[in-house]
Amino acid sequence: MTDKFDKAKWIAYQELNDDDIMDAIQGSVAIPLAIKYNDWDYAFQLIKQRIENKMQRRAEFFLHSKTMTPSIDEDEELRTVRTMWLKNEYRG
Numbered sequence: 001m002t003d004k005f006d007k008a009k010w011i012a013y014q015e016l017n018d019d020d021i022m023d024a025i026q027g028s029v030a031i032p033l034a035i036k037y038n039d040w041d042y043a044f045q046l047i048k049q050r051i052e053n054k055m056q057r058r059a060e061f062f063l064h065s066k067t068m069t070p071s072i073d074e075d076e077e078l079r080t081v082r083t084m085w086l087k088n089e090y091r092g
Contacts, residue, residue, distance in 0.1 A: 004063060005059055005060075005063060008058075008059035008060075008062045008063050009055055009056065009058075009059040011059075011062070012055040012058040012059045012062070013055055016051070016055065020051075020054060021051060023054070024047075024050040024051045024053070024054040025046075025047055025050050025051075027074050028046060028050065028072075028074055028077060029074055029077075029078050030042075030046055030074070030077045030078045030080075030081040031043055031046045031047060031050075033078070033081065034046060034081060037085075039085075042081055042084065046077065046081070049072065050072055053069065053071065053072050056069050057069050057071070
């Protein structure tokens with residue numbers, strides 16, 4: 001990453017508001033599912049990933065007038081969470 005990009009991302013975080021957070025987690029099936037199953041570690045990780053993705057995309061748009069990082073795919077996110085739960089079940 002460049003200094004310009006780091007600064008653009010820092011600015012994006014400074015401008016982060018409640019609506020941005022709601023927009024970032026909207027549409028996720030995995031977050032409510034993790035909360036429902038009392039898996040707060042995964043819920044936190046998923047929320048953090050979505051907000052980081054949104055800030056990354058906002059910084060890209062600020063610098064290049066387009067985004068290069070794809071949005072988080074809800075289906076892939078759900079598959080990942082289910083896979084992690086299965087791996088944890090087999091370990092424990």
